[in-house]
Amino acid sequence: xxxxxxxxxxxxxxxxxxxDINNDGKVDKTDKxxxxxxxxxxxxxxxxxxxxxxxxxxxxxxxxxxxxxxxxLGNVExxxxxxxxxxxxxxxxxxxxxxxxxxxxxxxxxxNEDGEEDELKALLKQSYPAFVQKLGSSIQDPKFIAAIKxxxxxxxxxxxxxxxxxxxxxxxxxxxxxxxxxxxxxTNAASAAxxxxxxxxxxAGKLIITAGGGKYIVDGHHRWSQVCALNPEAKIxxxxxxxxxxxxxxxxxxxxGIAADIGKVPVAKVEGSxxxxxxxxxxxxxxxxxxxxxxxxxxxxxxxxxxxKAIGEFIWTNVEKMQQDNQPVSGAPGRGIxxxxxxxxxxxxxxxxxxxxxxxxxxxxxxxVGFRSVEKIISSRNKAAVEQAIExxxxxxxxxxxxxxxxxxxxxxxxxxxxxxxxxxxxx
Numbered sequence: 001x002x003x004x005x006x007x008x009x010x011x012x013x014x015x016x017x018x019x020d021i022n023n024d025g026k027v028d029k030t031d032k033x034x035x036x037x038x039x040x041x042x043x044x045x046x047x048x049x050x051x052x053x054x055x056x057x058x059x060x061x062x063x064x065x066x067x068x069x070x071x072x073l074g075n076v077e078x079x080x081x082x083x084x085x086x087x088x089x090x091x092x093x094x095x096x097x098x099x100x101x102x103x104x105x106x107x108x109x110x111x112n113e114d115g116e117e118d119e120l121k122a123l124l125k126q127s128y129p130a131f132v133q134k135l136g137s138s139i140q141d142p143k144f145i146a147a148i149k150x151x152x153x154x155x156x157x158x159x160x161x162x163x164x165x166x167x168x169x170x171x172x173x174x175x176x177x178x179x180x181x182x183x184x185x186x187t188n189a190a191s192a193a194x195x196x197x198x199x200x201x202x203x204a205g206k207l208i209i210t211a212g213g214g215k216y217i218v219d220g221h222h223r224w225s226q227v228c229a230l231n232p233e234a235k236i237x238x239x240x241x242x243x244x245x246x247x248x249x250x251x252x253x254x255x256x257g258i259a260a261d262i263g264k265v266p267v268a269k270v271e272g273s274x275x276x277x278x279x280x281x282x283x284x285x286x287x288x289x290x291x292x293x294x295x296x297x298x299x300x301x302x303x304x305x306x307x308x309k310a311i312g313e314f315i316w317t318n319v320e321k322m323q324q325d326n327q328p329v330s331g332a333p334g335r336g337i338x339x340x341x342x343x344x345x346x347x348x349x350x351x352x353x354x355x356x357x358x359x360x361x362x363x364x365x366x367x368x369v370g371f372r373s374v375e376k377i378i379s380s381r382n383k384a385a386v387e388q389a390i391e392x393x394x395x396x397x398x399x400x401x402x403x404x405x406x407x408x409x410x411x412x413x414x415x416x417x418x419x420x421x422x423x424x425x426x427x428x
């Protein structure tokens with residue numbers, strides 16, 4: 001059996017080759033083939049993003065690195081760093097998987113031939129914590145960002161500014177830092193006064209982010225909780241993801257918008273006590289320790305207590321109600337993986353409606369119907385998604401005589417749209 005290393009070690013490096021590229025002592029058709037292949041790869045890479053050319057170029061670079069590393073390793077046993085052995089083992093595994101699973105992209109796969117779009121759709125089906133973890137590792141790829149923006153074009157979000165009552169909102173995270181929530185209004189009279197007075201509050205001049213028509217908090221939990229702790233009847237200025245009713249879908253949509261805007265997934269953490277589980281004694285003690293004389297006067301004028309302890313007990317009444325009536329949604333994560341929209345000023349321009357994207361997913365089944373002809377049964381809850389799938393098939397199989405033919409398109413009683421498309425098994 002001819003070993004790869006025996007062949008590769010004799011090849012001239014790319015860019016430094018002479019006429020006898022394989023260095024077998026003669027210039028023949030093998031050298032001509034190698035020269036033409038290298039020229040074709042270089043030309044294709046200059047012209048655009050050609051997948052085969054890029055793959056072949058990468059494999060040649062890998063092969064050259066194998067030769068170099070094999071020579072450095074030698075045959076004498078000695079200790080080498082663990083990370084080198086780990087990289088070698090992973091590279092072996094990845095290349096074996098690629099070789100064993102190699103196939104040409106065709107059929108249903110060509111309806112969505114961009115791997116990043118496939119990866120993104122698979123990502124949306126994962127739990128929210130797994131989604132954030134994978135998003136953080138994928139977002140450095142420009143193609144992945146392009147896939148997010150493409151998804152946004154097909155599934156835009158309708159945003160609206162609203163003023164929901166804070167006592168009616170539910171958090172989507174299970175941690176609220178008491179310091180980040182209450183320290184500012186307990187030490188700043190200008191902050192506490194309007195909250196106690198009521199009306200619509202815009203904390204720190206910013207909108208919080210909500211979803212479902214003002215039902216769930218997506219971002220701005222600390223601003224919401226400080227208003228709720230002082231006056232649960234007050235309203236708060238919010239930007240609402242109006243069409244998204246599922247809180248986890250709202251979190252994913254927002255994270256995608258942030259990641260596409262700034263190229264990373266910001267994280268934060270709770271450092272103080274969690275207001276959502278804090279007890280009365282601890283809360284009152286916190287208020288007594290934190291509140292300033294100027295803020296005590298504000299509460300006194302509002303009739304909400306004339307000393308630190310009384311004010312602490314007043315706030316505890318509201319916090320206790322919050323803990324009972326404003327429980328986090330099912331599956332609510334910790335603060336660390338929540339959206340941080342303050343870091344991304346243009347996130348709304350990049351955020352797709354992943355709830356709509358999920359129900360718009362197209363399913364395609366292929367059935368043979370005769371010589372060189374098949375029928376594709378296309379189904380989706382989104383009519384436009386079915387129409388787009390048909391258009392892609394028509395672009396791929398335009399040949400006369402065997403062209404596409406929309407046999408039937410109808411909406412089933414379940415609400416699913418179904419179309420049957422007949423086409424040839426070969427494209428032009």
